[in-house]
Amino acid sequence: MGIALxxxxxxxxxxxxxxxxxxxxVLIYRATNVVNFAQGDFAMLGAFAMVVLxxxxxxxxxxxxxxxxxxxxxxxxxxxxxxxxxxxxxxxxPVIISTIGASILLENGVLAAYGPRPQSLxxxxxxxxxxxxxxxxxSQYLTILAVTVVAVALQYLFFERxxxxxxxxxxxQDKEMASLLGIPVxxxxxxxxxYSATLGGLAGILVAPILFVSVQMGASIALKAFAASIIxxxxxxxxxxxxxxxxxxxxxxxxxxxxxxxxxAFAFLVLFVFLLFRPxxxxxxxxxxxx
Amino acid sequence: MSAxxxxxxxxxxxxxxxxxxxxCAVAAAASIxxxxxxxxxxxxxxxxxxxxxxxxxxxxxxxxxxxTGQINLAQAAFFGIGAYCVALGTTxxxxxxxxxxxxxxxxxxxxxxxLGLTTLRLGGHYLAMVTISxxxxxxxxxxxxxxxTRGPDGISGIKRPWVFGYELTxxxxxxxxxxxxxxxxxxxxxxxxxxxxxxxxxxxxxxxxAAGVVGVDTFRTKxxxxxxxxVLGGFGGGLFASGFSYISPDQFSFAESVVFLTMALxxxxxxPFGTALGTAxxxxxxxxxxxxxxxxxxxxxxxxxxxMVFMPEGxxxxxxxxxxxxxxxxxxxxxxxxxxxxxxxxAQASGEVLLSVRKISKHFGGLKAVDEVDLEVRRNSVxxxxxxxxxxxxxxxxxxxxxxxxxxxEIVLERASIGSLPPxxxxxxxxxxxxxxxxxxxxxxVLDNVIVGAERPGNPVEDGSVQNLARAALGFVGxxxxxxxxxxxxxxxxxxxxxxxRALAGNPKxxxxxxxxxGLNHVEKDELVALxxxxxxxxxxxxxxxxxxxxxxxxxDHITVLNFGRHIADGAPGEVLRHPDVIAAYLGEVKDRxxx
Numbered sequence: 001m002g003i004a005l006x007x008x009x010x011x012x013x014x015x016x017x018x019x020x021x022x023x024x025x026v027l028i029y030r031a032t033n034v035v036n037f038a039q040g041d042f043a044m045l046g047a048f049a050m051v052v053l054x055x056x057x058x059x060x061x062x063x064x065x066x067x068x069x070x071x072x073x074x075x076x077x078x079x080x081x082x083x084x085x086x087x088x089x090x091x092x093x094p095v096i097i098s099t100i101g102a103s104i105l106l107e108n109g110v111l112a113a114y115g116p117r118p119q120s121l122x123x124x125x126x127x128x129x130x131x132x133x134x135x136x137x138x139s140q141y142l143t144i145l146a147v148t149v150v151a152v153a154l155q156y157l158f159f160e161r162x163x164x165x166x167x168x169x170x171x172x173q174d175k176e177m178a179s180l181l182g183i184p185v186x187x188x189x190x191x192x193x194x195y196s197a198t199l200g201g202l203a204g205i206l207v208a209p210i211l212f213v214s215v216q217m218g219a220s221i222a223l224k225a226f227a228a229s230i231i232x233x234x235x236x237x238x239x240x241x242x243x244x245x246x247x248x249x250x251x252x253x254x255x256x257x258x259x260x261x262x263x264x265a266f267a268f269l270v271l272f273v274f275l276l277f278r279p280x281x282x283x284x285x286x287x288x289x290x291x
Numbered sequence: 292m293s294a295x296x297x298x299x300x301x302x303x304x305x306x307x308x309x310x311x312x313x314x315c316a317v318a319a320a321a322s323i324x325x326x327x328x329x330x331x332x333x334x335x336x337x338x339x340x341x342x343x344x345x346x347x348x349x350x351x352x353x354x355x356x357x358x359t360g361q362i363n364l365a366q367a368a369f370f371g372i373g374a375y376c377v378a379l380g381t382t383x384x385x386x387x388x389x390x391x392x393x394x395x396x397x398x399x400x401x402x403x404x405x406l407g408l409t410t411l412r413l414g415g416h417y418l419a420m421v422t423i424s425x426x427x428x429x430x431x432x433x434x435x436x437x438x439x440t441r442g443p444d445g446i447s448g449i450k451r452p453w454v455f456g457y458e459l460t461x462x463x464x465x466x467x468x469x470x471x472x473x474x475x476x477x478x479x480x481x482x483x484x485x486x487x488x489x490x491x492x493x494x495x496x497x498x499x500x501a502a503g504v505v506g507v508d509t510f511r512t513k514x515x516x517x518x519x520x521x522v523l524g525g526f527g528g529g530l531f532a533s534g535f536s537y538i539s540p541d542q543f544s545f546a547e548s549v550v551f552l553t554m555a556l557x558x559x560x561x562x563p564f565g566t567a568l569g570t571a572x573x574x575x576x577x578x579x580x581x582x583x584x585x586x587x588x589x590x591x592x593x594x595x596x597x598x599m600v601f602m603p604e605g606x607x608x609x610x611x612x613x614x615x616x617x618x619x620x621x622x623x624x625x626x627x628x629x630x631x632x633x634x635x636x637x638a639q640a641s642g643e644v645l646l647s648v649r650k651i652s653k654h655f656g657g658l659k660a661v662d663e664v665d666l667e668v669r670r671n672s673v674x675x676x677x678x679x680x681x682x683x684x685x686x687x688x689x690x691x692x693x694x695x696x697x698x699x700x701e702i703v704l705e706r707a708s709i710g711s712l713p714p715x716x717x718x719x720x721x722x723x724x725x726x727x728x729x730x731x732x733x734x735x736x737v738l739d740n741v742i743v744g745a746e747r748p749g750n751p752v753e754d755g756s757v758q759n760l761a762r763a764a765l766g767f768v769g770x771x772x773x774x775x776x777x778x779x780x781x782x783x784x785x786x787x788x789x790x791x792x793r794a795l796a797g798n799p800k801x802x803x804x805x806x807x808x809x810g811l812n813h814v815e816k817d818e819l820v821a822l823x824x825x826x827x828x829x830x831x832x833x834x835x836x837x838x839x840x841x842x843x844x845x846x847x848d849h850i851t852v853l854n855f856g857r858h859i860a861d862g863a864p865g866e867v868l869r870h871p872d873v874i875a876a877y878l879g880e881v882k883d884r885x886x887x
Binding site for chain 1: 356360362409410412413416417419420421423424425427428431434435545549552553556585586587588589591592593594595596598599600603
């Protein structure tokens with residue numbers, strides 16, 4: 001029982017990271033109808049920004065976080081201009097491929113600049129954590145969970161309670177109509193990219209102390225986050241969060257009780273099962289193309 | 292390129308095709324003879340071996356992505372299946388090369404078919420994800436299933452094939468074999484682009500919805516494409532393993548799948564010439580760009596984005612479009628063709644009911660877009676369905692052609708219930724249609740668009756004459772001299788006529804026209820009325836939806852009026868248009884129209 005609770009805690013922590021990246025996927029998908037295959041690289045860039053600022057330059061941790069988040073917002077804007085904007089009138093396929101190209105560019109750009117050696121980053125708090133009964137609450141996992149809860153709550157308030165949030169929703173539902181109503185659609189999409197990149201970067205910053213910071217870290221997080229968003233119901237915000245948490249838990253239990261080398265396969269097996277039996281995911285609705 | 296190679300009526304085309312065939316034959320013979328006759332350094336042999344076996348796998352992407360428009364991010368996995376079958380078959384199992392290769396090809400094909408069957412009903416993003424998942428799982432298995440795959444160390448000592456009693460230990464001879472295989476596979480892939488299956492694939496790529504309505508079994512076509520693609524992946528991989536005699540799991544990772552994809556896109560994914568060119572470039576490029584080594588892959592990622600932005604059809608597609616522009620469109624001479632079969636008929640108003648719709652409904656959540664509508668269309672009549680905006684006309688048509696699943700009711704065509712059939716099977720029963728917002732296969736030529744229509748299952752026509760049938764249909768709508776043009780270069784009015792020709796070429800028993808007058812100017816509308824009258828004169832049964840009362844009055848024998856999803860009037864044009872409910876429904880719409 002103690003072990004199961006411990007695994008549940010760890011799984012939720014890992015799952016929160018997937019959920020944050022999955023949210024980025026879903027928001028961009030809703031705004032542009034395109035899946036951004038470089039979403040995981042935002043996490044990787046966020047983590048590397050922390051390494052550069054806090055370890056190489058030795059700046060304080062909080063300043064590193066603030067500057068990294070700002071840097072990610074800028075990268076999101078640049079990404080929108082360079083990768084999405086020129087292709088915005090094409091079908092989804094060229095855009096997907098362009099984001100794959102961006103992913104190769106970002107990973108290998110960092111590789112060329114930084115070399116293949118994985119870096120490590122200390123946690124936010126000096127304390128390792130504390131125990132309650134048989135369960136050890138690691139401070140970094142607690143931080144991840146807390147930040148995820150706050151981020152999701154803020155996002156909810158932003159989309160439901162502010163005019164800008166409503167405009168963004170309008171753009172994701174009907175671009176033409178939104179544009180006729182005077183909403184600057186291109187700018188709104190740019191904001192979506194900025195926000196998604198920031199969210200991805202935040203996930204990277206949070207997960208960096210747990211994993212090693214390497215150029216490949218983004219790809220595996222992104223694949224699982226994408227799987228999570230399909231399991232939750234593609235395009236659904238709640239689905240992304242629930243799917244991410246569920247996947248983190250499944251993976252942690254699978255690694256503990258079934259097989260460690262095949263840990264990464266569980267996410268995809270669960271995904272296959274969903275695609276076969278419930279392709280619309282937990283919360284999704286099947287929508288038909290309009291003739 | 293693929294479209295212009297169709298045998299056309301433009302005078303230069305046959306000669307150009309002959310020259311092309313001769314150039315290809317000479318190039319093939321030379322490229323096979325050179326490694327056989329000239330000694331080559333091992334370094335060049337290896338590069339060429341890699342290029343030729345990779346290119347075979349990349350041809351698979353021409354089929355699945357280039358022709359069919361479905362993304363496959365697991366080609367390296369299929370390549371790996373072929374390679375591991377040959378590697379394990381010729382070492383652990385001590386099988387002859389050819390049997391091991393056949394195993395690899397079959398296994399890759401089975402894996403591709405299984406993957407396709409489970410996921411191709413879903414949209415493109417899912418396919419991208421599923422192929423990545425498959426790729427990731429396969430890489431994990433290759434690395435971790437050490438007793439069988441020998442894990443990360445890989446497999447060495449892979450055997451070469453025996454041909455006529457000789458083992459091809461000489462790498463030059465083996466390379467010649469690979470290049471011969473490359474040419475053969477390349478030829479078949481090129482041919483595929485010009486036969487029925489290939490046209491159907493392209494139709495699915497350009498407009499899946501329209502392809503289904505025209506009679507293409509879109510799901511089966513996609514699964515076929517995916518399977519063929521994985522078979523080629525396995526074949527290339529098998530040749531690769533034997534060529535290098537050593538393989539390891541990292542050669543078949545997701546990164547390699549991305550490399551395959553980039554090769555196809557860089558050269559031009561829609562023709563095997565392009566994919567071969569892209570493969571060669573991307574294998575030679577790193578050798579030439581050694582000075583960039585550290586940033587090479589970053590440059591490569593940037594190149595992918597730039598290709599997508601500036602050369603969406605790759606180098607070959609870009610070059611082909613430049614050539615086409617320089618050469619200009621030759622004046623087409625319309626060749627004489629036999630008349631359209633339906634035009635040999637004459638009208639015999641039998642009064643028999645062809646289509647009968649009983650209590651059909653379509654609900655979207657709480658909205659009853661179509662609510663228990665009854666409708667009877669008699670053979671050889673033109674039946675119009677009218678009603679204000681939002682009255683459910685288009686929804687009803689989509690239910691009839693199978694794009695929407697009805698929420699209740701029955702559809703009977705020629706005494707057979709078709710209400711539960713998918714769109715392509717309804718097309719096979721003789722239901723043709725056009726769309727309000729024109730849905731053509733935009734990257735195909737005018738003629739190929741109409742040929743896809745002529746090739747509908749159940750169309751009473753011999754295989755050889757579909758081209759003539761398509762030409763006849765184009766002639767009937769007055770576009771006999773536009774056959775070789777790309778449909779996207781035509782005007783809106785002409786595109787509409789191509790769509791009608793596409794439906795006519797399938798010899799429909801019942802033609803559904805969804806607002807054929809929408810967006811046409813006065814002249815085009817008059818031409819449309821004339822065309823509809825001619826069709827009516829030949830006794831074609833038509834169900835037409837339109838807003839334009841003038842148009843409807845001129846052609847309809849019978850009018851049904853819908854409002855708010857319900858049937859409000861039915862009868863001959865004169866009496867229906869004077870019906871008080873109809874007038875009320877339409878007066879209510881006047882201001883809406885002014886606003887639109």
